[in-house]
Amino acid sequence: MTHHFPALLIIVPLLSALIVSAMGWINRRWCFPLAVAALSGALAISVGLLTQVMATGPIAYKMAGWSPPIGITYVIDYLNAPILVVILAVALLNLIAAKTWIEKDFSEKIGAYLALYLLFLSGMVGIVSTGDAFNLYVLLEIGSLTGYALIGLGKERAPLSSLNYLFMGTIGASFYLLGIGYIYIATGTLNMADIASMIPQLAESSTLFLALIICMAGLFVKMALFPMHGWLPNAYSNAPSASAGLIAPLTTKVMIYAMVRLGLTVFTPQFTFSRGMLSEAIVWVAVAAIIAGSLLALMQRRLSRMLTYIIVAEVGYMVGGFWLGNEAGVTGATLHIINDAAMTLTLFLAVSAITWKLGSDKFEDLQGLFGKMPFTMMGFVIAALAVIGIPPTCGFFSKWYLITAGINAGQWAFVGALLFSSLTNAVLFFRIFEIAFFEPFATGHGHHDHGPTFSEAPLTMVVPLIVAAISLIALGLYSGDIVTKLIQLAIPAGIA
Amino acid sequence: MRLLALIAVILTGGLIIFQTGAFPDFGDANAPANTYLSTYYLEHGQADTHAPNIVTSVLADYRGYDTMFETTVVFAAGLACFFLLRRKKVPGGEPRIYRHMPTGITLRIADGGKLPAEDSEVFRRLDTEFVPQQLIIKNTCRIVIPFIQIFALYVIAHGHYSPGGGFQGGVLLAASIILYAISHDLRRAIRRFSEKTAALMGSLGVLIYAGTGALCLLMGANFLNYKALAPLLGVDAVMARSHGILIVEIGVAFAVMAMIIWIYYNLSSAGKHDEGL
Incomplete structure (x- = not known):
């Protein structure tokens, strides 16, 4: 059965989504355990695939038994195997942490919610493991459509934010599809490896170059690269807590993976980085994204909104690092996909626990939180240190590669933007530490201040948060292995 | 700006x-799109899958995996509409309108008034916006709907040979129910084809598709490789592919029909499943 793991990776979440959706109408109590079991199973399969890839090299799986390019192929290689594990681990941790939220917010529609959750995940897993450019689009549709629904039933103006996201997301996906159409016109095939094998003969084709630009533009909208980021802060901060912890760590990162996959495997680095002007321009946009994201984050007075602007800045890190086009840059961008998913998850889990206890995540309500929720705040501090980039947390290592790449390429604006953003992050998070640690907790009685009383979020929320926080340090300690045993093997020849 | x-x-x-x-x-015989893969499909399609309609063989077999997810997109859309729109009826609140069938008189019963039994033959509930007697429309639809449904079954079953298949047939089946809901009213359509039926049928449809694929897996072949079903169906490998295509098309039809009806119920009544269009 190990031979079928690439297919099972998708089938398990897909089939369980159907069963969970049906169970929602028959016996609601079974929905949650089924979803957890399905995700645990899929996580185990992805770990199995990772060890298989590390032992024997990339795996190709022919869907319906047709060989490429006639049929659709799934390819698990050094680039996507670790990312698959991270995606499934993020989804599982968030699902457990969100148990109380889901039961409170969606008790009657739990079947539909969990089915959408699992379908979203099968979309994300599919995007990452597919070896077919059009199949990626189909799965992109699944991931986006379910994402809009998961966001739509949230706080305040969530339906409107979701609608904005839907408009922008549809435009992005349409651009990607148009680009695939151009590729098909130029090559007559949709299989990624097959397209790549034709690129050398078509190096001068303007159709193909336009295809590259259009595909990338579509993905830039989907990943919320500044200035196309308008939809992200509202959508993510108004989303229900249960969904925010799933969508914020995964969607943008998976889109960046798609960009890396397209740039390295489909268009090949020789072609992708052949027009210096294009790469240069995109790096400058990324620099603007980092600076704008950091400055906008400074202006926020709500924790979750602040985090959404940090995501905008982080997207700039990865896009800039990739388009520098040297080895350190591509390595840093890929490593940062993994690290940023873990960091964003930890931060959003902490915000979800804080919101659960306080009913708000405004800065002024956070006073005395270290005494009240020490474990949650521990996790938050570790994640904050990772985002700032302090060793031994994982954030330091990917940022180190990105800065090295900037120096190697002589792109000083990018280096400056990274340093500026690290400093801003330090200000952002230490401002919160100050409120939560030093400012007294308002008891409301006014006589004697007894200090904050211990009142932690439920265990199902705190345990996944602590696990995620520990993983940030573990990822940092093992980042050498991740880079030398996986990512460097994934980078094709032709990148200096 | x-x-x-x-x-x-x-x-x-x-x-x-x-x-x-x-x-x-346009139509250039030497274009890459016409010389590379499409040549293979045209030359081998019928021999490989026993389906003279090449579109069907590409859609449901060569790229059947894409189509499985396209069906899932339809399913996800239905689920999303339900998740976002459906809300429980607020008890009381709005006035209701009934028509006394023997006399044709319409009565407006305000909140708190005594309501006739839900299944009363004498009083029939109407939508709050004035509904005239629609003898011609109702009877025409009653005659037309069975034919639409038979044609839909033909479209599903004949997808191998002519344009058609699960998506188109499913839409036709859904249209027949929606036509009933429009010509009569939403409540009676829901009584015949309930929300639960729609939800379960949608899951079942995608399950037929993905389950067929998984069955191939259990028979030792790759996911969705219908060839592996040959011993189960008692036919040779090529014919098994043809039958496999039919099975998944039926799954698609189930899912598409159920989801379009479900989306119609939720959209037309703003999630209340009470009155609509």
Whole structure:
């Protein structure tokens, strides 16, 4: 059965989504355990695939038994195997942490919610493991459509934010599809490896170059690269807590993976980085994204909104690092996909626990939180240190590669933007530490201040948060292995 | 800002239109799209899958995995509509309107008034917006609907040979129910084809598709490789592919029909499943 793991990776979440959706109408109590079991199973399969890839090299799986390019192929290689594990681990941790939220917010529609959750995940897993450019689009549709629904039933103006996201997301996906159409016109095939094998003969084709630009533009909208980021802060901060912890760590990162996959495997680095002007321009946009994201984050007075602007800045890190086009840059961008998913998850889990206890995540309500929720705040501090980039947390290592790449390429604006953003992050998070640690907790009685009383979020929320926080340090300690045993093997020849 | 957007749109559009000049001519036999993969499909399609309609063989077999997810997209859309729109009826509140069938008199019963039994033959509930007697429309639809449904079954079953298949047939089946809901009223349509039926049928449809694929897996072949079903169906490998296509098309039809009806219920009544269109 190990031979079928690439297919099972998708089938398990897909089939369980159907069963969970049906169970929602028959016996609601079974929905949650089924979803957890399905995700645990899929996580185990992805770990199995990772060890298989590390032992024997990339795996190709022919869907319906047709060989490429006639049929659709799934390819698990050094680039996507670790990312698959991270995606499934993020989804599982968030699902457990969100148990109380889901039961409170969606008790009657739990079947539909969990089915959408699992379908979203099968979309994300599919995007990452597919070896077919059009199949990626189909799965992109699944991931986006379910994402809009998961966001739509949230706080305040969530339906409107979701609608904005839907408009922008549809435009992005349409651009990607148009680009695939151009590729098909130029090559007559949709299989990624097959397209790549034709690129050398078509190096001068303007159709193909336009295809590259259009595909990338579509993905830039989907990943919320500044200035196309308008939809992200509202959508993510108004989303229900249960969904925010799933969508914020995964969607943008998976889109960046798609960009890396397209740039390295489909268009090949020789072609992708052949027009210096294009790469240069995109790096400058990324620099603007980092600076704008950091400055906008400074202006926020709500924790979750602040985090959404940090995501905008982080997207700039990865896009800039990739388009520098040297080895350190591509390595840093890929490593940062993994690290940023873990960091964003930890931060959003902490915000979800804080919101659960306080009913708000405004800065002024956070006073005395270290005494009240020490474990949650521990996790938050570790994640904050990772985002700032302090060793031994994982954030330091990917940022180190990105800065090295900037120096190697002589792109000083990018280096400056990274340093500026690290400093801003330090200000952002230490401002919160100050409120939560030093400012007294308002008891409301006014006589004697007894200090904050211990009142932690439920265990199902705190345990996944602590696990995620520990993983940030573990990822940092093992980042050498991740880079030398996986990512460097994934980078094709032709990148200096 | 608006000017900026306009300039961006014109530039992008101009670039895309400009590029069409570099495309191969329409129908050019030497274009990459016509010389590479499509040649294979045209030459081997019928021998491989026993389906004379090449579109069907590409859609449901060569690229059947894509189609499985397209069906899932439809399913996800239905689920999303239910998740976002469906809300429980607020007890009481709005007035209701009934027609006394023997006399044709319409009665408006305000909140708190005594309501006739739900299944009363004498009083029939109407939508709150005035509904005239629609003898012709109702009877025409009653005659037409069975024929639409039979034609839909033909479209599903004949997808191998002519344009058609699960998506089109499913839409036709859904249209027949929606036509009933429009010509009569939403409540009676829901009584015949309930929300639960729609939800379970949608899951079942995708389950037929993905389950067929998983069955191939259990029979030792790759996911969705219908060839492996040959011993189960008692036919040879090529015929098994043809039957496999039919099975998944039926799954698609189930899912598409159920989801379109479910989306109609939720959209037309703003999630209340009470009155609509």
